[in-house]
Every structure is written in structure tokens, then in C-alpha cells.
Amino acid sequence: MLKVILRFCNLVILTLLVLSFFSFSLAYLFPGDPLANLSGVRSGSREQLETLGQIYHLSNNFLIQYWYYLGELFSGNWGVSFSSGLPLATEIARTLPASIELSTYALIISMIIGLPLGFLAGSRHHKTTDYALLSISVLGYSIPVFWLAMLMIVGFSLQLGWFPLSGRLSLLYEVPKISGFILLDIWWSDLDNKSEVFTDAFRHLILPTLSIAAFTTTVILRITRRSVIETMNSDYIQAAQARGLTPSQILYRHGIKNAIMPILPILAMQFTTLLTNAMIVEVIFSWPGIGNWLIQAIYQRDYPAIRVGMLAVSTLVVSFTMTIDMLIRLVDPKKSKVARVAI
Template sequence: MLIYLGRRLNLLVITLLILCIASYILAFLVPGDPLINLSGNPSPSADQSAQLRLMYALDQGYVAGFWQYLKLTLAGNWGLSLTSQNPVFQDILQFLPASLELSFYAMLISLLVGLPLGIMAGLKHRKFADMGILSVSLMGFSVPVFWLALLLILIFALQWGMLPISGRLSLLYEVPHQSGFMLIDILLADISDKSAVLNDAIRHLVLPTLSLSIVTSALVIRLTRRSVINVMSSDYIKAAYAKGLSHAQVFWRHGMKNALLPIMPQLAMQFTVLLTNAMIIEVIFSWPGIGEWLIQAIYQRDFPAIRGGMLAVSSLVVIFTIAVDIIIRLIYPLSKRQFHAQV
């Protein structure tokens, strides 16, 4: 286990180092002065330019410059945004919680919907219920996320007028920023008519969350169905039936945990897919997350923000993926070997 942890941590460090190298090279590849792309100062004076060149070690070669850039990155000094003139790291901390909140709620709905339907389809293998659930999941898995989002806007917002189209909260309400997660901030805030504000935030959350969760729910259904089918056709399940156990006893005692444990890593990895899809949804619904912030940075040619956002999102995905892999290995050591029954 220690060797495995050492390999994963080594992979994490190497991958993050490669990401830092790529972000540093990006400052020299995009149009403009590399000093401006690194610092975010659009028009530095002669003294400021000299100080910045010394700070980023641009006159000492690429190796020394990258080493200095790495130290500044680890210290949280990612330069300034060309448009807002705020620190890039501060903007990322401000907009990233909105993306995480959207991805978390979408993942929660996907599990609440996908796991029961996948279990039902697996238990009713090759029956009408299985064929119906599998057909619906195939349709949901085949629909592009952006097209589904536009379709939901057309139906629920424009035609029926039931739900808002954009934003996290109506302009009538103002919630102090504390954690960055809107529902948590509303519960923590000392404001009047808190129930109305909470209801408005949930209504704004419905369409983006549905757009994300439908596609992921279809994948969860397919993964769970296949695992249940494989487990329920295993020899130890047949032996349990031979002992005289009922169908419910066999499934809940032997089938359930053996069906869910193998797909836990795959389900956990879907959070990173949700996070990247959320960046598309944020643009459509004007959701103030990291995706919307990055798209605006691209439109305005804000290269320091583009570089910092790329580094932040890719690092988050890598850290989460390896952390989930380690956690799954700790709680389920057979995940990297052949699967055995947990009787």
C-alpha cells in the first residue's frame, strides 16, 4: 500500500509540474509581451518593468524564469487580470465555488436517479422494464449537453415561464459572499425573508442542474445495470439461492455491495466530467462560475486569466482524480486486482 501511495503521489507531483510548465510556456506563445502576460500589468512604467523582469527572472534564462514562476505560483501570486485588474488567484477563488456547487448538485441528482434505475434494470434483465430504462438512458447519453440546455430553456423558461433563464439569484435579492456556495450563503446570511431568497436560488438552480444531471444519470444507469447483471449471475449468488435465501435477502446481503463497489471509482470520476460540462452550461445560463469567467477572458484576450484558469481547472481535475483513486484503493483494496465476492 505504501508503494502504491508513493506512486500516486509521485504521479500527482509530476503531472502538476507538467501543468505548470505548460502554463509558463503559454505566456510566451500567446500574442503580446510575455512580461504583460505573466504579470497582468498592461502598461508598466520603466521602473515597474525592470522590477517585474527581475521578479520573474526573465533575463536569466527560461530555466531560472520557470523556477521563479513556480515559486510565485505556489505562493498564490498568479498575476493580475487585464480586464478587472484583480489578482487572478482571487478571481478563481471567487468564481470556482459556483462551478463546484453546480457540479455537486448535478452529481447528487445523478446518483439518486441513476442508481435505483440501474439496479432495477439489472434485476429485470431482458424484461420490459430493463428495455425501457436502457432505451431512455441511451437517449439521455446521446443528447449533447448544450442542446439539452437550450431545449430546457425553450420549454420551461420561454414557453411555460416556470423557471428563470440565467444567473444564480434575482436582482431583487442580495446575499453576502461567504463560502461562495449560494444555498449555504443564504442559510448563513442574516437577511429578511430568507425563505423567499432560498426559493429563488433553488429555482435558478433547477435548469442548469437538470442539464448536467440528465446525461450523467444515463451513464450511471448503464454502469449500475451492467454491474448488477454481472454480480447476480455469479456463482456465489447461485450458491446463496441454493441455501434457500429469498431474492431480497440474496440481493441486499450479497448482491448490492458487490455490485456497487466495482463501479465506485467510475462514479467518482464522473465528477470531473461534470465539472468540465458545467463550464459549457455556465455560458448558456450565464452562471457566474469559472467557465463563464474563462469564456469572458478569452473574448477579451485576458491572457493572464486564461493561463491561470487553465492551470486551476486542470490541477483541480488531476488532484481530485488521484485523490479518489487513493481513497477507493484504501477502502476497497481489490479495486486494482480481480474482483472477488464480499460475502
Template structure:
């Protein structure tokens, strides 16, 4: 019952946020330079053709009427038609979202696998050379933009060493077999199809984008882990457990780490949302067929419907992610209750 109340409360709080995102996105997109009717009609179209296209797209109507039409279609699950691809925006987003989510989850997993032990190691040996080395590693790793790291990794591992596959999408179109779409996630679909060769190819192509994006999240995870572990290790219950003869390793993993997981999990939701939004540049560098690359193309073409659909999808994902984080924290510590 408490879980259901938490879900309903978070959903109700998120509704005004989503409405605000829709309004702000609609207004800002109209303020951007460029005319989608000119792009759709083509560079050789005369003013009469452009005017007819503008009428077909509904851009000849007052802005308020365009907004009402957008809201009406949105309530029916219609995000409009992309003038860039010629397909419904919802279909484009649903077909591309798994690629972005798969990349983001892989980057987050990389950041956790590397950042969590680094933060713990720094907390267990504070003020030592190990602590300083860990902090230098995470600081340097997060100091460079994701696209710069991506270009460096491509130059070193693909052009110089030749051990990485070509940075062009998720699949090698010549050698890899496209699996039957079940989940939309290529790693999972290739395993379900029993195609280990394609699975290895997809995994290899995922490594460089995963590291490029994951380094962005490594620093906050390591720092939060270090701070949370230092706080719990200095607490009374950890000192008492150690004084009563509990082994050091059990005290660290059973008491300190478990209590430190609350702030760590809280930051993971924020980090995931940052990664999902920050994957735009990485997708461009690696020609990754995700929603980030789709959004960039939509902005360049002044594709109102596609940009609005992208922003709305990101807002919904962010709300759902925060809801999941809240539920996980509540499951870890039942004392946690949300009254707002």
C-alpha cells in the same frame, strides 16, 4: 496507518502530473494568438504605451525567464494578477470555485438519483422492454451537447411555460438577499442564515443548469450500474444466498448492490471531473458565476495568469478527487490495496 500510506503514495504520484500540467499550460498559452499587453493597454494605445505595459507585465523577458518567475511566484502561493479583472487570480478562483463546485455536485447528485435506479432496473430485467427503454432513455439523454440541452430547457420551461426563473446567475439581484459568506455555497449559506426564501430562489435557479449538466453523466453511471449489477447477480454467492431462502430484495440490496458499488464509485470520480470541466458551456448559457465562465473570459483576453491558474486548480481538484475515491473504495472493501 494504511490510509496514511495510501494518501502519501497518491500525493507523490500526483506531483509529476501537476508539474507536467504547469509546463504544458505555460507553453500552450504562449502559443495562442493575441497579445495581453494590447488588451490591457486598450484599443487606442500607441506602440509606446503597449511596450510599457508589456514591460510591466514581464512579457518583454525571454520565455524561460517568464517561466522561472511564474514558478517562483507559484511556490509562494501567488498565481499572478488577472489583467481581465484586475484582481489576484487566486482570489478570483476562490471566489468563483464554490459556484462551479455546487453546480457540479448538484448535477452529479441528479445523475446518481436517476442513473443508479435506471441501471439497477435494467439489470434486474435484462432483455425485456424495461431494459431496452432504460438504455434508450440514457442514450438519448447523453447524445446531445450540454449547451444544446440547456438552450432547449430554457426555451421550453422559461420562454414557453414560464415556470422556470430567468437563466441569469445564481441570485435574483432585485428580490434575493445575498447571504453572509460562510462556505461560499449559496444553498448552504442561505440555510445557515435562515433565509428560506432566498434558499428556494437559489434552488430553483439551480434546477435547469443541474439537469443540463447532469444528463451528460447519467449515461455512464446507468451503464456501469447495469453491467456491475448483472455481474454480481450472476455470481455464485448471490445464487447461493437466493437458494438458501434469502429474500430477493435483501439479496439485491445487501449483496449484489454492495459489491457492485466498487466500479460505480470508481466511475463517479471520473464523471465528476468531466462534469467540472464540462460546466464551462453550461455556465456560459446560464450566466453562472463559476470558474468555467472565468476561464472562457481569460482565454478570450489572452489572460495568461488566469488561464494558468484555472488549469492548475482543475489539476489539483482532479488529484484530490481521485484520492477521495481511492479512500472510499478502500473503506468499502478493505481488501483493495494500491501498489502503484
């Protein structure tokens, strides 16, 4: 166990170092002068440019500059956004929870819908129900996330008027920030109209959550279906059939538990996919998450925000993925390499 933990820690550290080096190099890969990209000063006096060069250690070689960059990252001094003038650490802390919240709710919805439908399709293998659900899953898997989001806006917001068009909360309400997750903040707040604000925030969540949950729901459905089919064709299931158990008894007593255990790690891995799709949907729904914030930074050529935002997202994805993979190997060390690659 200790060897597995140490191996994964080394892998995570090495991966994050590579990501940080790439993030540091973006200042030189962006168009224009590296000093202007870092400081935002396009034209200044000679003394001002020399002072800025000393602050960013541009007189040193590339590796020395990277060493100082690492020191600034660990100290929490990630720079300042050109557009807002706020520290980037503050901006990341403000926008990242909104993206995580959206992804978490979408994962919950995907599991609630995808798991039962996957069990239904697997238990009715090669029947009409199975073919119908597979057709729906192929359709959901093929629809681009951004296109589905725009269809939902046109249908449910503009035509029917059932849900808000964009944003996280109506301008009429103001919720004190506690955790960064809007529903939790409303629940923990002392607002007089808490139920009304909660309903408004929930209505704002529905369309973006369903937009990014559709793709993952189809993935979970197909994974669950395959796991159920493999489980129902196993030797112990055939032995249960030989003992005279009915198909429903076999499914509830043996099938569900044995079919769901192999897919739980895969379900956890879907969070990273959801986070990526959430960053796309945020732009369409004007959701104040890190994806929308990064797009605005690109439009405004806010280079410090771009490189720190990309580093924050990639660090979250790598850390989460590596942690889940490590837990899988600790819980089931006999899992084959082929199975781990499939996950």
C-alpha cells in the same frame, strides 16, 4: 500502504509540475509579445518595458523564469486580471466554488435517479423494462450537454416561464459571501427573508443542474446495471437461489450490497466529468462559475487569467482523481489493473 501513498504523492507532484510548466509556457504560446501578454502593456516607454522585463525576469533563460513563476504561484501572487483589475487568486476563489457547487448537486441528482434505475434494469435483464431504460440511457448519453441546456431554456424558461433564464440569484437579493456556495451562504446568513432568497436561489439551480446531470445519470444507470447483472450471475447468488430464496430476497439481502460496492469509486470519478460539463453549461445560463469566467477571459484576451484559470481547474481535477484512485487502492489493494483502468 506507505509505499502506495508515496507513489501517488510523487505522481501528483510530477503531474502538477508538468501542468504548471505548460501554464507558464502559455505566455510564449499566445500570439504577440510575451511581455505584453503578461503585463497587458502593448506600448510603453523604454524604461517602463525594462522595468516590466525585470519584474517578470525575462532577461533570464526559460528555466529560470519558470522557477520564479513557481515561486509566485506558491506565494499566492498569481497576477492581476486585465479586465477586472482584481488579483487572480481572488477571482479564482470567487468563481471556482460556484462550479463545484453545480457539479456536486448534479452528482447527487444523478445518483438518486441513476442508481435505482440501474438496479431496476439489471434485475430485469433482457426484459421490456431493461430495454426501455437502455434506450433512454442511449438517448441521454447522445444528447450534447449544451444543446440540452438550450432546449431547457426555450421550454421551461421562455415558453412556460417556470424557472429563471440565467444567473445564480435575482438582482433583488444580496447574499454575503461566506463559503462561496450560494445555498450554504443563504442558510448561514442572517437575512430577514431567508426562505424567499433560498427559494429563488434554488429555482436558479434547477435548470443548469439538470442539464449537466442528464449525461452522468445515464452513465451511472449503465454502470449500475452492468454491476447488478454480474453480481446476480455470481456463484453465491446461484447458491442462494438453490436454497429457495425468492428473487426479491436475493436482491435485497445479497444483490444490492455486493453490486453497489464496486461502483462507488466509479461514481466518485464522475465528479470530474460533471465539472467539465458544468463549465460548458455555465456559459449558456450565465452562471458565475470558473467556466464562464474563462470564456470571458478568452474573449477579452486576458492571458494571465486564462493560464491561471486553466491551471486551477486542471489542478483540481488531477488532485481529486488521484486522491480517489489512491483511496481505492488502499481500500482494495487486490483490485486488478484491468479494473482500475476501467474505473
